Amino acid sequence: MDAIILQILNGLDKGSAYALIALGLTLIFGTLGVVNFAHGALFMIGAFCAVTLSKLLNLSFETIDPTQTDFLGNPLKVKTPYVIEWFGMDTGSAIIDWAVPLAILFSIPIMICVGFIMERGLIKHFYKREHADQILVTFGLAIVLQEVIKYFYGANPIPTPAPDVFKGSFDFGTMLGFDPNVIIYPYWRLVYFFFSAVVIGGVFAFLQFTTFGMVVRAGMADRETVGLLGINIDKRFTIMFGVAAAVAGLAGVMYAPINSPNYHMGMDFLVLSFVVVVVGGMGSLPGAVLAGFLLGILESFASMNEIKSLIPGIDQIIIYVVAIIILLTRPRGLMGRKGVMEE
């Protein structure tokens, strides 16, 4: 029982990342009809927003400490962040420590701008092209973006820790009556799960309860009719591209403390997120979220020693096996709609 609870918890944070990325993918596909293979790169850029803010907050001036030497035997240059100089040790250190949460505010305008430039500058030229063309151009764009990041930040992962208050784990098992250390869960992963739930809830509320969202939903259902009513649906869809980019970026920002960001992290999530979208049903936002959590949890279960001893290698293929089974039994995915991506 404890192992099952443990793997469900593990699946929740993994599923949170899948769900957030798949939600953005589905938003773009549902509104603009574009299969955006650069979406993983947006997730990666979000994580690097956290890295960038952390580096900005650590911008330092150098003073020479004659009592210490560097690796060449020269007097050591000691770096002091400007933030600490300006705000004092306690406040300055606290600001640096909270770089990742602060990066949420930092990343939203950046990601919306990146999304806007991406859509207006490149992707809009491929709206009326085949899906294969869209996949090729967005995949190429993803590679360009990751190489740009690698050029500026290098190939090595960059540690971007969570605030000290969220370090370590809490003993979830003792709350449920289990022995100590049986079910432990890191604080930050719990934060990530709740953060994802808030973002997902926010996107749904925005689409459901605002006039803008209502128009977007109407456009997703029947673009031509909405256009005939004199509404500039293209403009709204462009804004939705920015929103989807921001969602992916936020997912990346908050993921930075879980695994040190590197230029390739978007690609690591991209294929899995596409499987999530397909399993959830093309164009279905609730389907993307449901499939994200479902596949995240199943992936965690497949990593259990008991399961791996029965079916070696199952942890590497479980998502694809489930995708095959679901597509065979429900060709439109879990919550797919008739007519989406069907000729």
Place this chain on the structure above:
Amino acid sequence: MSKTNMTRRGVLKTGAVAGAGVALPTIFTASSAAAYTNEPTGGSVTLGFNVPQTGPYADEGMDELRAQELAVEHLNGGGDGGMMNTFSSKALKGNGILGKKVEFVTGDTQTKSDAARASAKSMIEKDGAIMINGGSSSGVAIAVQGLCQDAGVIFMAGLTHSNDTTGKDKKANGFRHFFNGYMSGAALAPVLASAYGKDRNAYHLTADYTWGWTQQESIAAATEAMGWNTVNNVLTPLASTDFSSYIAPVLNSGADVLVLNHYGGNMVNSLTNAIQFGLRDKVVNGKNFEIVVPLYSELMAAGAGENVQGVIGSMNWNWQLQDEGSKAFVKSFGEKYGRPPSNSAHTCYVQTMLYADACERAGTFNPCGVAEALEGFEFDGMGNGPTLYRADDHQCFKDVLVMKGKDNPSNEYDTLEILEVTPRAQVEYAPDHPMFAGGDLGSCNAG
């Protein structure tokens, strides 16, 4: 009216023979025109540096390349000479190799076996490289070593830690300066037993490929010999990025030590995940829970950040060593590039120097002569103390470093500290040791 004897079948046969002749790689035909593959004929000789320039190990590859360029500079008489001044062999004069100016070409392994073979092949066939050096993966090293054996050039391996490189996959044309999994185990086990006690239960997470398997086997054998018990060994896919589902069951397994047989991004992520789960804050079986990373690198330690603090591992070499060779190399490298060299940079630099020295002592670039000069070669002054290139398997035997993540690093390079320099005698093993069995060195191929 003239009549030719040309028939359709004749044309096809002629075409097929001509096509096969054109398609036949020059690698197999060069020997007819020269004594050995890529015999230098002009005033220069070309070395091939095959390192990851793209992909996840690109930073490590760039550091290897910096060291290789520095070695070429020193061989040609530039700079301050670096380790040439401390090397026990005095065959190198700073006038190139055998009087020929040293030039180099580079290839990108991408840390993929097929790409590494393709880039090595291109450097040998198109650029005339007479030796291939570098790399940051055992899978790549084994693949390129096989190619060099067939092509008739010497392969001086870079960072490769799998026992198989000089074990079951050893080749007569291949030479490894870097240490291996067995040596890590032999060096680490006594230190671990001393630091954490002999009554420990270890849980291994192991990257599912040749390096991970041999390292796990080596560490488990060495720690079990000290009294530890191996509770479990879980193979993790190389493509894994989140290890939480593998780490979560560890505390519930009765283990009080987690051994991470991971390297590169895998290691950074698995260690970060283990720290997030608070493993090192726990007490299990009445003992503090500990984490061990058997193979460290400076770049990995930097990637893992504060998570490496207090974690024990091993290295081939470290810039903090205070012997004359290490100091000379760190000074040359640091003044040229503004940073201390990594242990992969060190091994690539030393391998280039050792190759050049062997050519000088052999008086030829013929790979069979060079191999003979390297076999059984005893040397010193290259940063690892007295070292032997054993003839039986082309493995270097030297001191091994046991490292520990530094608690209060003073700068970005100050992430690890040397806990112990394990003497060479403690990490030596017989050529027919079971962990290295199954291979055949074969005979040298000059092309």
